[in-house]
Amino acid sequence: MRVLVCAAVAATCLAITSTASARENQVARGRYLVTIAGCGDCHTPGHFLGRKDPRFLGGSDVGFGIPGVGVFVAPNLTPDKATGLGTWTNQQIADAITKGVRPDGRLLSPIMPWKSFAHLTHRDALAIAAYLRTLRPVVHQVPGPFGPGEVPSVPVMTVVPPTLYATFKPPPK
Numbered sequence: 001m002r003v004l005v006c007a008a009v010a011a012t013c014l015a016i017t018s019t020a021s022a023r024e025n026q027v028a029r030g031r032y033l034v035t036i037a038g039c040g041d042c043h044t045p046g047h048f049l050g051r052k053d054p055r056f057l058g059g060s061d062v063g064f065g066i067p068g069v070g071v072f073v074a075p076n077l078t079p080d081k082a083t084g085l086g087t088w089t090n091q092q093i094a095d096a097i098t099k100g101v102r103p104d105g106r107l108l109s110p111i112m113p114w115k116s117f118a119h120l121t122h123r124d125a126l127a128i129a130a131y132l133r134t135l136r137p138v139v140h141q142v143p144g145p146f147g148p149g150e151v152p153s154v155p156v157m158t159v160v161p162p163t164l165y166a167t168f169k170p171p172p173k
């Protein structure tokens, strides 16, 4: 009898340890994928302005302008409930990354490279979601998206004709 109890306790401990280490492996895989996919470049404030900002994946402060379509700012991917992904399920995060669909049904602009990320395995997309959940929540609501006629509240990167580029003078600092 005692042998049986010991065996049951040992099996439970083993199961808990292996679940914990499977989760650690999943988060490590997610961190690896986020690093090589460059999510931080578009989704971290300061990145496009050459400034270091500790709010990793806390939402950009520069928009991508698609002429005739609008301006899209890469949102906050940290688990803050009000301004980030805190209320999204792992499945909803995976769907946004690989299908470009937000929980409210809006299709994400292809500036977010979801058509490339559609080639991720479901397991890897869920690993990314699991990693994003471990980030320190950042309170930062990005503005937009802005329609074609609207004046965006952030600097914009876009494609301009060569003559406009050649004559453009950056504003004095």
Ligand code: HEC
Pocket: 033, 034, 037, 038, 039, 040, 041, 042, 043, 064, 072, 073, 074, 075, 076, 077, 093, 096, 097, 102, 107, 108, 109, 111, 112, 113, 117, 128, 145
């Ligand atoms: C080239 C820039 C770029 C890269 C790289 C990028 N994103 Fe995005 N992402 C965006 C933009 C811009 C949006 C907003 C598009 C829109 O509003 O239509 C977005 C939207 C999202 C959304 C939806 C969030 C929301 O609140 O609507 C998620 C989730 C997301 N990206 C995750 C990721 C992950 C994870 C990676 C890396 C695997 C990544 N993105 C890489 C630019 C990028």
